[in-house]
Amino acid sequence: MFDFFKGFGVTFSTMFKKVVTEEYPEDFPPAAPRYHGRHQLNRHPDGLEKCVGCELCAWACPADAIYVEGGDNTEEARYSPGERYGAIYQINYLRCIGCGLCVEACPTRSLTMTNFYELADDNRQDLIYTKEQLMAPLLPGMEQPPHPMRLGDDEQDYYVQGPTLAKVSAQDPTKEQVR
Numbered sequence: 001m002f003d004f005f006k007g008f009g010v011t012f013s014t015m016f017k018k019v020v021t022e023e024y025p026e027d028f029p030p031a032a033p034r035y036h037g038r039h040q041l042n043r044h045p046d047g048l049e050k051c052v053g054c055e056l057c058a059w060a061c062p063a064d065a066i067y068v069e070g071g072d073n074t075e076e077a078r079y080s081p082g083e084r085y086g087a088i089y090q091i092n093y094l095r096c097i098g099c100g101l102c103v104e105a106c107p108t109r110s111l112t113m114t115n116f117y118e119l120a121d122d123n124r125q126d127l128i129y130t131k132e133q134l135m136a137p138l139l140p141g142m143e144q145p146p147h148p149m150r151l152g153d154d155e156q157d158y159y160v161q162g163p164t165l166a167k168v169s170a171q172d173p174t175k176e177q178v179r
């Protein structure tokens with residue numbers, strides 16, 4: 001009996017509240033800061049890619065949604081500091097469950113997740129995102145790879161001293177004055 005009145009109480013209390021209408025997609029409400037949205041492959045401050053093609057993210061994925069093929073950097077065509085880079089990188093959003101285990105597995109902090117949540121389409125192929133779609137945009141001061149290492153001579157320089165070197169190189173972009 002008490003539940004009966006309790007139920008009507010909820011109905012009556014909501015009858016006079018203002019109706020909430022979201023004008024999506026015209027209004028694009030932002031997701032919570034830690035929302036697990038579309039992935040992003042990040043860059044070093046000079047534009048080189050952080051991904052080293054190690055496939056750890058693919059092995060960590062419980063949904064088998066990631067496909068990676070590593071490639072060798074050469075002095076003529078360098079995409080990341082060190083030996084290897086992610087030559088082919090795909091995430092299948094038909095499979096991804098947004099768990100974030102791939103992000104945790106990534107040793108270089110290359111892989112992170114953005115707040116972008118519009119992951120729907122009218123065909124299956126377009127939901128397999130390619131490396132080009134997942135790469136972070138080039139920010140001011142960054143250069144589209146392939147190009148030589150601007151922030152140091154090896155990976156250590158990029159990962160240990162990278163942030164400091166980036167600040168100095170932003171003031172003067174020549175490598176000699178950075179070191």
Ligand code: SF4
Nearest residue numbers: 061096097099100102
């Ligand atoms: S978020 Fe989870 S399911 Fe999606 S690609 Fe990463 S590990 Fe796989």
Ligand code: SF4
Nearest residue numbers: 051052054055057106
């Ligand atoms: S995103 Fe990270 S874990 Fe995945 S292949 Fe690249 S470096 Fe390895």
